[in-house]
Amino acid sequence: DAGITQSPRHKVTETGTPVTLRCHQTENHRYMYWYRQDPGHGLRLIHYSYGVKDTDKGEVSDGYSVSRSKTEDFLLTLESATSSQTSVYFCAISGAGGYTQYFGPGTRLTVL
Amino acid sequence: GQQVMQIPQYQHVQEGEDFTTYCNSSTTLSNIQWYKQRPGGHPVFLIQLVKSGEVKKQKRLTFQFGEAKKNSSLHITATQTTDVGTYFCAGPAGGTSYGKLTFGQGTILTVHP
Numbered sequence: 001d002a003g004i005t006q007s008p009r010h011k012v013t014e015t016g017t018p019v020t021l022r023c024h025q026t027e028n029h030r031y032m033y034w035y036r037q038d039p040g041h042g043l044r045l046i047h048y049s050y051g052v053k054d055t056d057k058g059e060v061s062d063g064y065s066v067s068r069s070k071t072e073d074f075l076l077t078l079e080s081a082t083s084s085q086t087s088v089y090f091c092a093i094s095g096a097g098g099y100t101q102y103f104g105p106g107t108r109l110t111v112l
Numbered sequence: 113g114q115q116v117m118q119i120p121q122y123q124h125v126q127e128g129e130d131f132t133t134y135c136n137s138s139t140t141l142s143n144i145q146w147y148k149q150r151p152g153g154h155p156v157f158l159i160q161l162v163k164s165g166e167v168k169k170q171k172r173l174t175f176q177f178g179e180a181k182k183n184s185s186l187h188i189t190a191t192q193t194t195d196v197g198t199y200f201c202a203g204p205a206g207g208t209s210y211g212k213l214t215f216g217q218g219t220i221l222t223v224h225p
Contacts, residue, residue, distance in 0.1 A: 031211040040121075042200060042217040043155065050210040058212075059113075090154060094211040099143065099204055101213060103154040 003027050004104035006091050012110045019078040021107050023091030025071075031094040032074040033101065034058075034066060036087040043090065049074055081111045114139050114206040118216030126224050131188040133219035135201035142204055144177055144184045145213065150197045191223045 003026030013019050023032060034046040045058030047066040055066050063085060065077045078085055088108050092101040115138040125131050135144065143162045147155040159168055161177035161184060168175045174187045188195055198218040205212035 033212070040217065042118075043215040045205075045212065048210060048212060056210075092155075096211075099202075099211050099213055100145065100157050100160060101155075101202075101211070102157065106154050 004091060004093055004102060006089075006104040006107050008107060009105065010108045012112065013081055014112050015082055016080050019081050019109065019111075021076045021089055021091075021109070023074040023076070023104055025074075025093050027093060027095070027102070028071060029093040029095045029102075030071075031096070032068065033092040033094070034064075034074065034076045035090045035092065036060065036085075037090060037106075038087050046076065046089075081109075083111050085109065086111045114203070114214050116201060116203055116214045116216040118201055118219055120219055121217060122220050122222070124222045124224065125191050127193060128190050131191050131195070131221055133186050133199050133201075133221075135184045135186075135216050137182045137203050139203075139206060140181050142181075144181075145202045146175060146184075146186055147200045147202065147215075148197050149200065149218070153197075155200060188221075191221070193223050193225055196221060196223050 005024045007022045033048045035043045044060045046064050049055045049068040067075045088106050090106045091104040094101045117136045119134050145160045146158040149155045165179045166177040172189045176185045198220045200215050200218045202213040202215045205214045
């Protein structure tokens with residue numbers, strides 16, 4: 001497996017609280033992605049990054065923001081968590097020149 | 113926007129039976145990829161197909177890319193309990209690239225011993 005870690009692996013929080021998920025890679029890959037996975041919806045792209053400080057929205061970006069201050073770290077923030085954001089969140093990385101993506105172990109987030 | 117559809121959504125088989133999942137894109141794809149996710153795990157890259165009509169094999173798994181490069185299939189011969197999981201196809205997302213993929217909804221395979 002590619003060197004990707006996610007933290008925390010599990011989190012329970014309350015509606016209205018801010019939450020930050022971290023993705024860390026040791027592969028020096030340029031591209032990084034945040035997905036959420038929900039039953040019946042497959043993997044949906046939230047935000048992605050194509051370089052340090054270069055990010056853009058995916059198909060389900062409302063309520064989420066991201067930051068990438070270093071090549072190896074990509075942070076996903078829920079400014080004010082809602083119950084609809086209860087999901088499993090995966091980070092993925094991809095190197096330049098190809099579309100193959102390598103996924104982290106995931107973070108299970110529950111918003112009560 | 114681009115859509116990638118997969119059927120069936122669920123498939124239950126007896127161990128030893130064959131299994132096939134189909135993937136259809138609303139647009140022509142430059143390549144298609146397949147991923148497997150074990151229960152409780154994360155998606156893992158299996159293979160990438162690039163050429164029209166391409167067929168690739170990995171042991172009991174056979175992957176095909178359609179002639180029009182809009183559809184693909186994954187066939188597993190003589191399923192085993194280790195094949196259990198969700199199989200996703202994915203194609204390059206439209207517009208600006210940056211390696212983005214559009215994933216199908218996945219086919220959840222259950223294998224009964």
